[in-house]
Amino acid sequence: MEFKVSLDDIKKLAGPVIFDRGNNYYLDDHIHSTFKMGSFIKAGCVGSEGYSYFVEVFFGISEHNKAIITETRCSCPYWATCKHVVAVLLTWHHKPSSFRNIEELAQYLSGQKKDWLISFIMELGQKDLSIVERLYEKMDGIARSNHTWYVNIDLDDDDDEE
Ligand SMILES: [Zn+2]
Numbered sequence: 357m358e359f360k361v362s363l364d365d366i367k368k369l370a371g372p373v374i375f376d377r378g379n380n381y382y383l384d385d386h387i388h389s390t391f392k393m394g395s396f397i398k399a400g401c402v403g404s405e406g407y408s409y410f411v412e413v414f415f416g417i418s419e420h421n422k423a424i425i426t427e428t429r430c431s432c433p434y435w436a437t438c439k440h441v442v443a444v445l446l447t448w449h450h451k452p453s454s455f456r457n458i459e460e461l462a463q464y465l466s467g468q469k470k471d472w473l474i475s476f477i478m479e480l481g482q483k484d485l486s487i488v489e490r491l492y493e494k495m496d497g498i499a500r501s502n503h504t505w506y507v508n509i510d511l512d513d514d515d516d517e518e
Pocket residue numbers: 409430431432433434438439440441517518
């Protein structure tokens with residue numbers, strides 16, 4: 357399933373004002389790091405201050421067998437569907453092939469040597485405590501804790517991203 361979204365779907369989701377702002381972001385190439393992971397897509401969107409917000413869009417199938425957007429998330433502080441989500445959805449609409457399908461990564465990793473994989477995971481752990489914690493939980497046989505780790509670039513920002 358390709359989870360196609362129409363321009364009308366995006367407009368309905370965001371409203372005309374946010375749609376136009378998102379469209380400007382799309383046209384000005386604010387979107388980067390575009391990935392498809394099963395039934396959702398992830399991407400970065402450079403905001404007005406120059407740093408990136410993380411956007412996720414989840415898809416599902418309606419009763420009428422039509423692709424629908426079930427949830428959208430963005431790391432910006434705006435309370436509703438924001439221009440970053442719109443810009444990602446417009447990129448998905450116009451250039452779906454720019455989203456790399458991460459299933460190809462599994463294939464790539466399956467061809468790597470065990471030593472390489474171990475040193476790479478250790479390297480990731482040095483940069484991200486949540487990975488170390490997950491690995492210790494595996495090692496100790498403890499079910500995964502309920503901790504959720506958020507990567508918020510800009511918690512204290514009080515500008516009016518929308
Ligand atoms: Zn946003």
